[in-house]
Amino acid sequence: MTVLVLGGAGYIGSHTVDQLIQRGTDVAVVDSLVTGHQAAINPQARFYQGDIRDKDFMRSVFQQEKVSGVIHFAAFSIVPESMQAPLKYFDNNTYGMTALLEVMNEFDVKHIVFSSTAATYGEPKSIPIKESDPQVPTNPYGESKLMMETMMKWADRAYGIKFVALRYFNVAGAKPDGSIGEDHHPETHLLPIVLQVAAGKREQLSIFGDDYDTPDGTNVRDYVHVLDLADAHILALGYLEEGHDSNAFNLGSSTGFSNMEIVEAARKVTGKAIPVTMAPRRAGDPSTLIAASDKAREVLGWTPQYDNMEAIIETAWNWHLNHPNGYTDRG
Ligand code: NAD
Numbered sequence: 007m008t009v010l011v012l013g014g015a016g017y018i019g020s021h022t023v024d025q026l027i028q029r030g031t032d033v034a035v036v037d038s039l040v041t042g043h044q045a046a047i048n049p050q051a052r053f054y055q056g057d058i059r060d061k062d063f064m065r066s067v068f069q070q071e072k073v074s075g076v077i078h079f080a081a082f083s084i085v086p087e088s089m090q091a092p093l094k095y096f097d098n099n100t101y102g103m104t105a106l107l108e109v110m111n112e113f114d115v116k117h118i119v120f121s122s123t124a125a126t127y128g129e130p131k132s133i134p135i136k137e138s139d140p141q142v143p144t145n146p147y148g149e150s151k152l153m154m155e156t157m158m159k160w161a162d163r164a165y166g167i168k169f170v171a172l173r174y175f176n177v178a179g180a181k182p183d184g185s186i187g188e189d190h191h192p193e194t195h196l197l198p199i200v201l202q203v204a205a206g207k208r209e210q211l212s213i214f215g216d217d218y219d220t221p222d223g224t225n226v227r228d229y230v231h232v233l234d235l236a237d238a239h240i241l242a243l244g245y246l247e248e249g250h251d252s253n254a255f256n257l258g259s260s261t262g263f264s265n266m267e268i269v270e271a272a273r274k275v276t277g278k279a280i281p282v283t284m285a286p287r288r289a290g291d292p293s294t295l296i297a298a299s300d301k302a303r304e305v306l307g308w309t310p311q312y313d314n315m316e317a318i319i320e321t322a323w324n325w326h327l328n329h330p331n332g333y334t335d336r337g
C-alpha cells in the first residue's frame with residue numbers, strides 16, 4: 007500500500023517524503039510545482055505533476071496507486087499575500103480540499119493527515135495555546151485552513167474519512183546532511199532570511215516591530231524542526247491506521263524565542279554579524295505564539311529530537327552552505 011503525499015515537492019512535504027522512504031514506506035507524490043521543486047523529491051517516490059483541484063487528474067492518480075492514506079501539504083501559506091488576494095487562498099486551499107475529499111470518497115480512501123496551522127487560532131486569549139482554544143483566524147490564510155479542518159469534520163461524519171489536523175507553529179531547519187531544505191520564492195520566513203543575510207545574499211534583516219509586550223519587544227514564536235514535524239505526520243498516519251478517531255494536535259516545542267533571540271542564536275552558529283534594522287510592525291502578527299504540545303506527546307507518542315534552537319539553526323545553515331542558490335530547478 008502507498009502513502010500519497012500532496013505537496014511533496016515543498017519544504018515540509020519533501021522532508022516528510024524522505025522520512026517515509028527512510029522507514030521503508032512506499033510513497034507517491036502529487037505536486038503542481040507552483041511553489042515546490044522537483045529536485046526536492048526523493049527519487050524513490052513516484053511523482054505525478056498536477057493540481058489537486060483537477061479531479062480527473064487526481065482520479066487518474068488514485069487509479070494507478072493503491073492509496074492507504076493521504077498526507078496533505080498542498081496549499082498556499084503566505085499571510086500578507088492572503089490579505090491582498092484572499093480568493094486565491096480560498097480557491098487553492100479550501101476548494102483544493104473539497105476536490106480532494108470528493109475523490110478520496112470515490113476511491114474509498116479513509117485516512118488523511120493535514121497541514122493545519124497556528125494561524126487558525128488568530129490572536130491567542132492565553133499562552134500556551136491549547137487545541138481546545140477558540141479558533142478565530144485574523145487572516146484569509148488561517149481562515150482557509152480552518153475551513154479545511156471544518157470540511158474534514160463533516161466528511162468524517164458523512165463518509166467516515168478519518169483525519170488528523172496537525173497545527174504547526176513555526177517550522178525551521180533542514181535535513182542535517184544538507185541535501186534538502188527550505189527554498190521559497192519569495193522567502194518571507196524569519197530564519198531563512200536571517201541566514202540569507204549571514205550568507206551575504208541580503209544586506210540586512212528588518213525586524214517587524216520592537217514595541218510588543220514581550221521581554222525584548224520583538225515577537226515571540228515557537229519553533230519546531232522540520233524532521234520532528236515529519237515524524238509527527240508518520241505517527242499521525244499510524245494513529246489513524248490503528249483505528250483511532252479524528253483528532254487535532256498542536257506541533258511546537260512549548261518554548262518561545264523572540265525574533266532578536268533568533269538573530270543572536272544565528273550569529274553564534276554562523277559567526278556572522280547579521281545587521282538588523284527595526285521596521286514597523288507587520289500587519290496581523292500576534293505578539294506571542296507558543297503551543298501547548300503535550301497532547302501530541304501523550305496521544306501520538308511524539309518525542310521531538312531537536313530541543314535546542316542553535317542545533318535547529320545549524321541544520322538550516324548547513325543547507326544554505328550546500329545550496330547557496332537553493333534548488334536550481336526553480337520548479
Ligand atoms: P511549500 O510552498 O514549500 O509547499 C507546498 C507544496 O504544495 C509546494 O510544493 C507546491 O508546489 C504544492 N502545491 C500548492 N498548491 C497545490 C495544488 N493546488 N496542487 C498541487 N500542489 C500544490 O510550503 P511549506 O512551507 O512546505 O508548507 C507546507 C504546508 O504546511 C502548507 O500547507 C502550509 O500551510 C503549512 N504550514 C507551514 C508552516 C511553515 O512554517 N512553513 C507553518 C504552518 C503551516
Ligand code: UDP
Pocket residue numbers: 085175176194195196197199211212213214215225226227265288291
Ligand atoms: N519577521 C521579521 N522580519 C522578516 C520576516 C519575519 O521580523 O523579514 C518576524 C515576523 O514579523 C514574526 C516572526 O519573524 O514576528 C516570524 O515570522 P515568519 O514569517 O517566519 O513566521 P510566522 O510567525 O508569520 O508564521
